[in-house]
Amino acid sequence: MVVQIAAETEVAPQDRFDYYWNQRGEWVEEPNVRRGGESGVQRVVGRDGQLLYAKRQTGHIYRSWL
Numbered sequence: 001m002v003v004q005i006a007a008e009t010e011v012a013p014q015d016r017f018d019y020y021w022n023q024r025g026e027w028v029e030e031p032n033v034r035r036g037g038e039s040g041v042q043r044v045v046g047r048d049g050q051l052l053y054a055k056r057q058t059g060h061i062y063r064s065w066l
Contacts, residue, residue, distance in 0.1 A: 020044070020054065028053065036061040 023044040031040030037059030044052050 020052075023054065025054070031056070034060075035063075 025042040025044035028041040028043060031038040037057065039055075039057035039060065042054050042056060044054050046052050
């Protein structure tokens with residue numbers, strides 16, 4: 001469904017990720033803050049007014065078993 005919505009926007013295909021990533025909205029719940037980053041889900045409104053959910057995860061530190 002999100003792919004369909006993204007395909008119907010006026011945003012150029014190569015810019016669609018950036019467009020949706022830069023949209024901000026209300027957190028569905030408080031973001032998890034750990035491992036040097038945060039993650040959570042935000043409600044965002046699409047260009048046509050449709051309610052969408054965006055999973056955000058930034059800055060988490062990766063630790064290998066090795």
